[in-house]
Amino acid sequence: MSETETQSPVMSRAIPAPAVSVETKPFWDAAAEGRFLIKRCEACGKAHWYPRTYCPFCDSGETVWEESPGEGVIYTYSVMRRAPTGPYAIGYVTLDEGPAVLTNFVGVAPDGLAIGMRVKVRFQPTEGGPPAPVFAPL
């Protein structure tokens, strides 16, 4: 297994179907079109993640979907080395809009990640569901 790992130049990971609710369906419909949406509150002006109808900061129901370039920096990460399908990275991206997003990092070698690295969203097909946001180095 360890030889396979060292030969693997970039990480990828099969992603299962995400759970879609009536509240979050617009996000996943946009994802199918390659657009990354976040929620922003028109009352207090703050963006949040994961998307909610009511602002978790000020309780206002005046939240709106906003298209984001999906760029930010790696807040932290960890590379799981013992997965049967090869190493994969989980971590948080701090979006330029403010919120931290849990995700997988792809298109990068296991030892190529660093806190503070700039990354950008891309969409990856999932197993029977809408595509899911993952992040890769810019």
Added chain:
Amino acid sequence: MSIKDKAYIMGAFEHPLRDAPDTSTPQLHMECALGALADAGLSKHDVDGYFCAGDAPGFGGLSMIDYMGLKNVRHLDSTETGGSSYIVHVGHAAQAIAAGKCQVALITLAGRPRHGGNRPGARMAAGASPGLSDGPPEAGFENIYGGSTHNTYGMCAMRHMYEYGTTSEQLAWIKVAASHHAQWNEHAFLRDVVTVEDVVNSRMISDPLHLLDCCVVTDGGGALIVTSPEIARTLKRPKVKVIGAGEAPKSPLGGQDLDLTYSGAVWSGPRAFEEAGVTPADIKYASIYDSFTITVLMQIEDLGFCKKGEGGRFVSDGNLISGVGKLPFNTDGGGLCNNHPTNRGGITKVIEAVRQLRGEAHPKVQVKNCDLAIAHGTGGSLGTRHGSATVVLEREA
């Protein structure tokens, strides 16, 4: 209303099994309950409060109450905060006793992760069914990314190292201390003393956590009996008084200002210490939840045993080893070496604190004049959302 001086832990039992191929989970709960009741000198018919969490098979506590034949329960609490649930339950039992809702509270935990039940990391593994879902609100945005305990705690360790310069060698000292204690525990799953080099040279599981930074996976369980002062006075065991309790959830809360370098212990700890009227400097022994080495380091900082960011230095050079360092911790060997039954270490944290306060820990690790201790736990994941719980316990002369 304070719970201070309103309740006593009078029974504690840790199941001796660490691998239970031939014992069902309900049977383990029953054996733990009977063990704690025998320790206290009570019978199951004295139990009028029952506390359990998600490891208990069935619907809340109802199936286990039926299976165990508890006929006199008049107070029921199935609060679920993962591995810290049972520390929460001690506080809740004290509240219920103080309010007159029960007099003899039984808390049980048991399970068999080595034989098919409650595998670690399973929580975030599954894909969604087709169509619209109505599950946890974070599910679609988190559960698809392969999060497990190992890599979500790994994320915390990675950030702690980045911000404070914490090293793998410093984290390793926590495992070294636990192993020094476990060598004296005949029931411990791992009894070999290990070195810092052993830990940092063990295989990487999820950066920066090595195999020996991780707790054991064991079957088994434990139980506690918490009673009113009136009942406690009639019993022959040393009295361990609950003098403070605190609990706190921590979560990303919308993702602004995410900070994975601290835990909910920053709130549960001060609440418990304030109620008890003591400070971290007064504590003679500390049971600190140890799912991973990083869990211990963050919680020691958060509870105020040292400043934030100085945990690496604090845990080094044997400072957590009984008889050697300033803060003897997890003298049973903890989750890192002794036992982490059904991936939930909260109850064993309380049990070892009770042993220390009674003077019944192994003589090689017994803290001298141990009259004040804490048990602290985290359940869920430090990397996403978790529940912290702290209890302060005092030996009554």
